[in-house]
Amino acid sequence: MIKLRRLERRYSLGKEKFFYVLRDINLDIAEGEFVSVMGPSGAGKSTLLHILGMHDHGWQGEYSLNDTAIHHLKPKERATLRNEQIGFVFQQYHLLDDLTVYENLEIPLSYRHYSKSERAALVADTLDRFQIVGKKDLYPRQLSGGQQQLVGVARAIIAEPKLLLADEPTGNLHSSQGEEIMELFRKLNDEGMTIVQVTHSDKSASYGKRVIQLRDGWIVNE
Template identity: 85%
Template sequence: MIRLHNIERSYPLGRGQMFYVLRDIDLDIAAGDFVSVMGPSGAGKSTLLHILGMHDHGWTGEYFFDETAVHHLKSKERATLRNAQVGFVFQQYHLLDDLTVYENLDIPLSYRHYSKSERAALVADALDRFQIVGKKDLYPRQLSGGQQQLVGVARAIIASPKVLLADEPTGNLHSSQGEEIMELFRKLNEEGMTIVQVTHSEKNASYGKRIVQLRDGWIV
């Protein structure tokens, strides 16, 4: 499903020198896979995730998504592909503070031109599926960290992406909440969702089917 070949990401340091965040990354991720990316701070984990999520455009190399050559796509085409295929879960949840739970779930759909009735149906379905119907009118600040991340995951998958990218999804949660989220990921993966997560936790990594280790920008 995802094939990276010779991906490199660097920043200029001045005087013609470059600082490489990622070096010569070759990675294949099959449909239904659950990959955990691990490595020390500064290894390039989040950068890799943002390249996979097509948030970062400053890389070189080849990136194929379902046989689509992402490296040949223009910025707008990448955004369209991302909106259709990728969901994102963040460590800090990144719910919009001034929107209710319902509205936070609705917003990715509104960016994807769903009709009003379709959006209402999908949001109702997500609220029901994640058992947060009672919280739909609450604002993020009125929820616990676990509940916020639950909404974050619901929001990431509400538009039915093929791939879910998660950047330290349990980093801000205590252990029991973390386990709940990871169990949810396992369930989603079992239902067919391809998942790539960045994590520092061996335990969380073990929920995945395989682990990719990064060090100083290299896959080791």
């Protein structure tokens, strides 16, 4: 599903000097895999995730997603592909403060040209699936951290992406809430969703089927 070849991410330090965040990344992730990317702070984990999520365009090398050569796509084409295939979960949840749970779930659909009735049906299904129907009219500040992340995951998968990217999804949660989210991830993976998560937690990583270790921008161990 994902194929990275000689992928690099660097920042210029002036006069042909560069600071490398990612170096010579060669990576294959098959459909249905649950991969955990680990490593110390500054290793390049989040950068790798944002490159996979096509938020970051300043990289060199080759990146193919389901046989589409991303490196040949224009930003707008990448955005379209991202909307079709990728969902994102953040450590800070990044729910929109002024929108209710219902409205937060609706956002990704509104950017994917679903009709109003389709949106209503999908949001209702998702609320039901995640058992948060009773919270649909609440605002994020009225939810606990775990509940907010639950909404965050629900929002990431509502448009039925093939690939779910999660940046330290349990980083801000206490252990029981974290376990709940990871169980949810496992369930999604069992249903066929490919998941790539960045985590510091061995326990969270253990929910995955494969661990990639990054250090100073290099893949050091798989």
